[in-house]
Amino acid sequence: MAQGRGSVVALGLALLCLLIHSEVAEAATYVVGGNSGWTFNVASWPRGKSFRAGDVLVFNYNPSVHNVVAVSAAGYNSCSAPRGSRVYTSGKDRITLARGTNYFICSFAGHCQSGMKIAVTAA
Template identity: 85%
Template sequence: MAQGRGSAVALGLALLCLLIHSEIADAATYVVGDNGGWTFNVVGWPSGKRFRPGDVLVFRYKPSVHNVVAVSAADYRGCSAPRGSRIFTSGNDRITLARGTNYFICSFAGHCQAGMKIAVTAV
């Protein structure tokens, strides 16, 4: 009888692993701004796209003149990057989307205000 329960647990774990793997395999990768990359006037780039949790955004830009900062909704609206914000500076950043709305700005002076920001909702 104990062997039967062990088999059921093993089968359950195998199915769980399969589900996790299939969700990861379904994740899509998007280059922010498409061929233009992460630059000004990308605020509308997410429009018409369907994002899911686990999808990856690739931000391509020249790191000497731009960056990517993950911010809250309020900081997105105010174009501010508070102390402790997660700042990306590689010029080829890969960021995995969490469920809900994910907000990103460039914190270089005036860039966010000029439209270098996006809000991406993953459902």
């Protein structure tokens, strides 16, 4: 009988691993701005796309002239990065989306105002 319980536990663990793997496998990866990358006038890039929590955004850019800053709605609307905002500077940033609206701007002077910002809503 002990062998039967062990088989049930092993089966349960295998199913759990499968569920965890399927969650990861469902996540999509999106390159922000497509072939142009993270640049000016990308604010409309998310339109027509369906994002889910756990999807990954890849921001490709030249780090000597751009960055990516995760901001609140207020920071997005005012094109400002409040103190404590997460700033990415690698030029190949991978950011996992949280459920709800995720806001990103470039904080270099004038860049956000020139459309270098996106708002991405993940279900």
